[in-house]
Amino acid sequence: xxxxxxxxxxxxxxxxxxxxxxxxxxxxxxxxxxxxxxxxxxxxxxxxxxxxxxxxxxxxxxxxxxxxxxxxxxxxxxxxxxxxxxxxxxxxxxxxxxxxxxxxxxxxxxxxxxxxxxxxxxxxxxxxxxxxxxxxxxxxxxxxxxxxxxxxxxxxxxxxxxxxxxxxxxxxxxxxxxxxxxxxxxxxxxxxxxxx
Amino acid sequence: xxxxxxxxxxxxxxxxxxxxxxxxxxxxxxxxxxxxxxxxxxxxxxxxxxxxxxxxxxxxxxxxxxxxxxxxxxxxxxxxxxxxxxxxxxxxxxxxxxxxxxxxxxxxxxxxxxxxxxxxxxxxxxxxxxxxxxxxxxxxxxxxxxxxxxxxxxxxxxxxxxxxxxxxxxxxxxxxxxxxxxxxxxxxxxxxxxxxxxxxxxxxxxxxxxxxxxxxxxxxxxxxxxxxxxxxxxxxxxxxxxxxxxxxxxxxxxxxxxxxxxxxxxxxxxxxxxxxxxxxxxxxxxxxxxxxxxxxxxxxxxxxxxxxxxxxxxxxxxxxxxxxxxxxxxxxxxxxxxxxxxxxxxxxxxxxxxxxxxxxxxxxxxxxxxxxxxx
Numbered sequence: 001x002x003x004x005x006x007x008x009x010x011x012x013x014x015x016x017x018x019x020x021x022x023x024x025x026x027x028x029x030x031x032x033x034x035x036x037x038x039x040x041x042x043x044x045x046x047x048x049x050x051x052x053x054x055x056x057x058x059x060x061x062x063x064x065x066x067x068x069x070x071x072x073x074x075x076x077x078x079x080x081x082x083x084x085x086x087x088x089x090x091x092x093x094x095x096x097x098x099x100x101x102x103x104x105x106x107x108x109x110x111x112x113x114x115x116x117x118x119x120x121x122x123x124x125x126x127x128x129x130x131x132x133x134x135x136x137x138x139x140x141x142x143x144x145x146x147x148x149x150x151x152x153x154x155x156x157x158x159x160x161x162x163x164x165x166x167x168x169x170x171x172x173x174x175x176x177x178x179x180x181x182x183x184x185x186x187x188x189x190x191x192x193x194x195x196x
Numbered sequence: 197x198x199x200x201x202x203x204x205x206x207x208x209x210x211x212x213x214x215x216x217x218x219x220x221x222x223x224x225x226x227x228x229x230x231x232x233x234x235x236x237x238x239x240x241x242x243x244x245x246x247x248x249x250x251x252x253x254x255x256x257x258x259x260x261x262x263x264x265x266x267x268x269x270x271x272x273x274x275x276x277x278x279x280x281x282x283x284x285x286x287x288x289x290x291x292x293x294x295x296x297x298x299x300x301x302x303x304x305x306x307x308x309x310x311x312x313x314x315x316x317x318x319x320x321x322x323x324x325x326x327x328x329x330x331x332x333x334x335x336x337x338x339x340x341x342x343x344x345x346x347x348x349x350x351x352x353x354x355x356x357x358x359x360x361x362x363x364x365x366x367x368x369x370x371x372x373x374x375x376x377x378x379x380x381x382x383x384x385x386x387x388x389x390x391x392x393x394x395x396x397x398x399x400x401x402x403x404x405x406x407x408x409x410x411x412x413x414x415x416x417x418x419x420x421x422x423x424x425x426x427x428x429x430x431x432x433x434x435x436x437x438x439x440x441x442x443x444x445x446x447x448x449x450x451x452x453x454x455x456x457x458x459x460x461x462x463x464x465x466x467x468x469x470x471x472x473x474x475x476x477x478x479x480x481x482x483x484x485x486x487x488x489x490x491x492x493x494x495x496x497x498x499x500x501x502x503x504x505x506x507x508x509x510x511x512x513x514x515x516x517x518x519x520x521x522x523x524x525x526x527x528x529x530x531x532x533x534x535x536x537x538x539x540x541x542x543x544x545x546x547x548x549x550x551x552x553x554x555x556x557x558x559x560x561x562x563x564x565x566x567x568x569x570x571x
Binding site: 020042044050053054056057058060062063064065074075076079 | 508524527528531532534536537538539540541542543557560561564565567568
């Protein structure tokens, strides 16, 4: 039984059949397995958590143990068509480093993350408490997340690093938010590249 | 799920080969024999065979015990059996003593059919590729066209890798554990110290010590001692022995003072009592020679392009003999060729020897990998 999150649907639409795909923080490998089934990709996952790595092996996907904080050393420039990081960027310290690495080994990067600027999160802060929601399910004291940023913050980071935003879709619990995404969307999915 | 069980009492078998085997060293073995063991049952389609390749001091006795030696347990018994990661209810498992070995296959301590005397130092140099070739001929005799999997740790992992290159159509899955794509200068250096210990032992007699009724036990002991240091990690030695003193104080002598000295001497003596010095020499040379990328100008990705099997590569964090970085070279080279590959770096304190332990995460990983294999 394959279960997947709604950002998987968006990501799937951006992947062409037969592509070489790298999924960073692939967890139990469900997204890769989905992409192998519906897009016949040559997929590889990267995972550093032994339990998740085991789950990926059980799921029958290629998974390589690697510490993403150290970059993607050993992987070749431009080898992959797409390098995906689904809801993991906020849990990494080396944010700019990994974005640079994703666009080094991949033609395009696909990144999704929880939007800290979502109105419910803002409301929670105004009420004096750190937000806990579907997209930010942990308490402040046990969250794996180490970076808290908004869609606007991420746009600014991309501009600062010369990263081209090729496409951006933002959702509120699975519903596409076209207006005021930084206020109305809980999760954003980006397709990124390098211009020139 | 059942509780893990032993394969029980097993018996070695012997296969004769009369078709000459041309060796990489230039020599030829006109006829030879291999001893091997099997566990489980070959299915009607002959599609469930798994070959387990042994490392430097291993043998064909991979699992189970012998009727006349109930304490002689196979060297990878914790992996193989009903309910174990390599489950003999599903797979037909084969262990082979490599050519040049000292456990019954053609080798220095066996009769040279051409002379009627023991081979001794006249046994030709053998390589990983030669072993794989001979293993393939054993598979032919057993009616196995294609292995479901070939697995090995250390030098055994090199054989598994070589299988994928020499006979890509004959192996579906390959597990390369605690291995390397070739030895470093440091690895060769340790082997050379071991060899010099044997070669300079006065009882070596140019390798024909059998004729003199002696064995170069001192050299073999030293070889094993230096080897053993490379199998353990600094941490595991520190934890096991530290600076513990046998007499609780310095005695200012060359007898055993530190417990690590006692351990190494014990391991060395034990090994010298059962292993053959000529086999040790030959096997360390086979390790040194292994370098599938050599004929590709050192380009490992080019060398691995021929492989079509699905790979599992495993390393151990504290293994400094064949460090995780060496395993990653294999992984990246397979990735370059868009081959199926998974890679795990097991956090285990025991150094190179970790591959022989039943560390929980390691065995869970192997279980999951073997479970995925279709037969």
